[in-house]
Amino acid sequence: MTINQLAVEAKAVSASYSGAKEPILYDVNLELPQGNFIALIGPNGAGKSTLFKLLVGLKKPEQGSIRLNGDTVKAHRKKQKISYIPQEGELDWDFPILVKDVIKTGLFGKRNYSLFDKLLRFNLYKKEELQKIDEVLELVDLKNKKNSPIKSLSGGQKKRVFLARALIQNAEILLLDEPLTGVDQQSEEIIMDLLKKGAADGKTILMASHDIAATREYADLAILINKTIIKVGDPDELITKEWIKEVFGKSLHYL
Ligand SMILES: Nc1ncnc2c1ncn2[C@@H]1O[C@H](COP(=O)(O)OP(=O)(O)OP(=O)(O)O)[C@@H](O)[C@H]1O
Ligand SMILES: [Mg+2]
Structure with a gap:
């Protein structure tokens, strides 16, 4: 990682889904520095x-x-430098897999195996790797759930499992799509403290969230988006009553 390189550089990006009349995103320009906790x-x-x-x-x-x-999206993904935790509804929680095996999938990119080998060697892990699994589960306070099926966990616990998976992957950019939805106070603090620490260690954390209070409390930078980038800046300065009313069409009482 070169010092002072941009973590994310988007130039005039637009995107559509087939069948839609208008683009979903248009003229998206972003220059995001490394080592920040950024809320979307x-x-x-x-x-x-x-x-x-x-x-x-x-x-x-x-x-x-x-x-x-500095890399293309493809190259960055290939090097396993990006980790993505999708929004709740996008993950198949019924998949019959244990918590520890979800974490193991975060190690796949570090191994020079073919897909067949990866599947075959699913249970052949080095001692250090197994230790690391315990370590990341400890960090998210879920060591006691190591051998539980993922579907038996609560919503907040599942999110913590995927955070542990992202931690073991040790990616440089971490994308979290609404990690706080349906999460209790204790889980929220665990997640946010880990993300803050990640940013302090030079990782770039990008979190989509509707949680204005958490954004104000934890984020270094906020991006206001509504089909294009509206503003980027300090959360306290950007997230004003006026903006919320303009974009969301209503006032939020706690602001
Ligand atoms: N697979 C898809 N096919 C067609 N349209 C889609 C698809 N996914 C999203 N869209 C549309 O694109 C727009 C943007 O959706 P997106 O999920 O990116 O919004 P979002 O900001 O994440 O919203 P939310 O806060 O509800 O998660 C919406 O109008 C949605 O209906
Ligand atoms: Mg969404």
Whole structure:
């Protein structure tokens, strides 16, 4: 990682879904520095999840270009330098897999195995790797759930499992799509403290959230988005009553 390189550089990016008349995102320009905890704020349908899909390479921009830490999206993903935790409804929670095996999938990119080998060697892990699994589960306070099926966990616990998976992957950019939805106070603090620490260690944390209070408390930078980037800056200065009313069409009583 070169010092002072931009973590995310998007130039004139637009994106559409087939069948839609208008683009979902248009003229998205972003220059995000490394080592920051950044919140992505905007109403339902603003294109937050779509932007994450573009950054992680699950969707291609219709126009424009994206670079991550100087690399193309494809190269960045190939090097396992980006980790993505999708929004709740996008994960298949019924998949029959144990918590420890979810964490193990975060190690796949570090191994030079073919897909067949990876599947075959699913249970052949080095001692250090197994220790690391315990360590990350300890960090998210879920060591006692190591051998539980993922579907038996609560919503907040599942999010913590995926955070542990992202931690073991040790990616440089971490995308979290609404990690705080349906999460209790204790889980929220665990998640946010880990993210803060990640940013202090030089990682770039990008979190889509409707939680204005948490954004004000934890984020270094906020991006206001509504189909295009409206503003980027200090959360306290950006998230004003006027803006909330303009974009969300209503006042929020706690502001
Ligand atoms: N797979 C899809 N096919 C067609 N349209 C889609 C698809 N996914 C999202 N959209 C549309 O794109 C727009 C942006 O959706 P997106 O999920 O990016 O918004 P969001 O900001 O993440 O919203 P939320 O706060 O509800 O999560 C919405 O109008 C949505 O209906
Ligand atoms: Mg979304």
